[in-house]
Amino acid sequence: MIKYYNRKLKKYEIEHVAGDIYLNWIYSSPIGMRFLEIIFKKKIFSKLYGYFCDGKLSRKKIPNFINDFNINMNECIKNENDFKSFNDFFTRKLKKDARPICENSDSLISPGDGRILVYSNINLNKLIQVKGLTYKLIDLIGKNKLAEKFKYGSFMVLRLAPTDYHRFHFIDNGICDVSQKIKGDYYSVNPAALKKIPELFCKNKRELSLFHSQNFGDVLYIEVGATCVGSIIQTYFPKKNILKGSEKGYFKFGGSTIILFFEKEKVIFDSDLIEQTEKGYETKVMLGEKIGIKVKSNS
Template identity: 40%
Template sequence: MPAAPITFFNRQTQRIETEAVYGEGFLRFTYESPLGALPLHALVKRAAFSRWYGSRMDSPASRAKVAPFLATYGVDTGEFADSPDSFRTFNEFFYRKLKSQARPIAAGENEIAFPADGRHLVLPDIATCGDFFIKGTRFDLAALLGDVETAKRYEHGSMLISRLCPVDYHRFHFPCSGIPGGAMLINGPLYSVSPIALRKRPSILWENKREITQLNKTCAGVIRLIEVGATCVGSIVQTYCPGEEVQKGTEKGYFRFGGSCFITIFEPGKIRFTDDLIEHSRAGREVYARMGDVAARVQTA
């Protein structure tokens, strides 16, 4: 029986589309086949495997992968801040910068911007989400945050899960203005964050290696920002300065090679997600949108 395709709603085209999954055959073998469990647990989820693969993407020979990748996935090179010919390695291309006008930032004072390009899913009330990818699986907020008391504060809060594919722009940004603290590292394995993996093991999001930042003095209360590592992510690189005020859309950092995930958590009653995010997330379908687009609005009443 053919595997079900991965579909998402594209905000740019206003259509439901099928995702071209990078390395789909390997992912389906590893996460959907009983035989794949052995290499998954013995090798693939381990940090050493991702470091090894990441180092390959830093080698001069990896530069030859850039042109075929651009052609296969139709990446818009007109957005690049630098010429496609200027990248010395595949990783340099992967965490490329874009022209400032390529990602306009939501201008409204009460508008929360997407922190990254990607496919987005929302939980308007984390505590009432009883079917996270698999029926009866609840999102384990305490495990994700690594602290039971902090989890209680956000128990009925809202969550935005932004999944970045290898084809996406891999720098992440602040969703609103505020003052960020330092990033706290929680170590863990490096499973894939592809829907192929998440639909078999939703707990990946609160098991994988991650970094958590508290964003203070925002228009939407105290926000938690979480970068989740994944298979073949060489590293999470923070480029902001803790303690210094940032503006909405300011770069926070970037992921090196691999699919990755960025999670934004809001306190209860502070924001309302846009209608398309609520509608499609309720149907279990992600929404593709770009960094800077409107993700939510602050509740003022």
């Protein structure tokens, strides 16, 4: 059972997890963990399932998925019957007014839909995965000089469940460098997995890019793949001017994670997000929603 905080309704809710029986078995039983290491974490498993989700036969999954998880199809550009495959539905685009972007230049926005945790004044060698489990930024990105740039800075973790909108966007105007791929495994990013697999984010397939933002300094943008995520697709143009809220890319089928690192004294996260993180709860946020504010310079 995953309990998260709904900041709009100011109450806790229980997440309806896609494949929860499967996930609980995999990450809580000795046999399940054995199958995880032999089969489920491997690239070939996620790739084969990705091929199925790209095929026409997978369209049969769409109606049940919409009904089971109460997907709001009024937000989508396409109608239910217009999708060519399950992945076509999973990577669906939304109407422009479905996710209003907070235009205030001092406001930090969420890069996507999901459940967020936020941390400030970070120790690069003890980044929190869950209570009792930490990892190092150098192990996550493999670049010591770049890691040092974010010493005592801030970071946020946005977990996208399979039921969420799976396109991710830019948090500000700016210019983004070329995305770099890091090979890895395909563990689930569900909290059940995060509690069982040490340094999970450092083990999974991921991509990273440095975003030179107009208002929040240099931001390290990391996308982490997960079980059944066949691909991380980048759709932006590197080294070109980018507008706040514009699309950066999307994940194909599966739960996924976005991690953003900010330099020291660039961002202050909203107090409710800080409070819920300290209590051990994720907070549900949507693309374009304000999650923090720019630190004003004294100069």
